[in-house]
Amino acid sequence: MNDLDQSKGKLDFSPEIRSARLRGRSSVETGKDQKSKKSMPPPQKKRSRRRKKRYLWLRLFNWKWFMLVGTTSSLLMFGFITSLLFVAKFQHLEKINNIKTQSVVIARDDQLGAKQKKIYYEFIPIQEIRAKNPLLLDTFVRVEDVRFYRHNGVDFKALFRATAKTLLGDKQGGGTITMQVARNVIIESHKQTLSRKLNEMAVAWNLNREYSKSRILEAYVNGIDFGNQIKGAQLAAKAYFGKDLRKDILNPNEVAVLVAIINGPSVYDPYGSKDTQENLKERRDLILAMMSKEDDGMKALITPIEKESWQQKPMLIKSKLFKDRVLGKIGKKE
Structure with a gap:
């Protein structure tokens, strides 16, 4: 009986129980996930690039820039109107x-x-x-x-x-x-x-x-x-x-x-x-x-x-x- 039992264990092709199958499948999936994670770039780098672009726009168009443009436009308009008034005096x-x-x-x-x-x-x-x-x-x-x-x-x-x-x-x-x-x-x-x-x-x-x-x-x-x-x-x-x-x-x-x-x-x-x-x-x-x-x-x-x-x-x-x-x-x- 012992010899028969041993031979059955070696030649037993009966399906594995459900828990064993799930363990095997999960190990395969985790392996695939790890490979995909290695191939994909980390999301933190994308976010950092977007932040850098946003900060670049903010640096270029900050309150100083708007103040400079407003002051320059006002001076040009003032000079233009003053010149018109000066010319109009000669009418x-x-x-x-x-x-x-x-x-x-x-x-x-x-x-x-x-x-x-x-x-x-x-x-x-x-x-x-x-x-x-x-x-x-x-x-x-x-x-x-x-x-x-x-x-x-x-x-x-x-x-x-x-x-x-x-x-x-x-x-x-x-x-x-x-x-x-x-x-x-x-x-x-x-x-x-x-x-x-x-x-x-x-x-x-x-x-x-x-x-x-x-x-x-x-x-x-x-x-x-x-x-x-x-x-x-x-x-x-x-x-x-x-x-x-x-x-x-x-x-x-x-x-x-x-x-x-x-x-x-x-x-x-x-x-x-x-x-x-x-x-x-x-x-x-x-x-x-x-x-x-x-x-x-x-x-x-x-x-x-x-x-x-x-x-x-x-x-x-x-x-x-x-x-x-x-x-x-x-x-x-x-």
């Missing part, structure tokens, strides 16, 4: 006084290229406008530059608002009355360039330092273009409505029409096509609506009832023949 600011002596001006017509045309003009002191037609002056301020009496020639609040609206697709100007005087009277240029715009701002700053608001507004009202070879509110009132601002009082409709035309004399031409005439009426109605509302501390100029009443009425502009006769009389004075 002939006395041109604002020359508008009193002109009645016919030979000007270049941008639409006709190099050809030139006559511009008719009649000066009127602001005191005489204010005596009979304060509504006209107030409407110019209300529509064109509601913060005119509060800024220093350039309204950055309005400028930023206009820039934001322009970027959103609603194109707006943002230029103040003082900037328009700088463009129309001093610089006499309408080029759409950044250098011209910055020069215009610099001249406006200097105008605001040299002249009173009343004097600047006088130059604006007398120097603005009303289309059809008409320059200045006095001649525009005579040509379009047969009224002298020294003697006659403009009604809200007439005020709104004059203020509407200056936004684009060719677009709102009362003697142009049906489209321009419809544009003018729509613009007039819009200005009447603006006149009936408060805005940025400025009180309403007319009541809502007056607004509704005048919007229902025709514009009653004089004929083109009448306008030509008025301009002819101005031309004979030369």
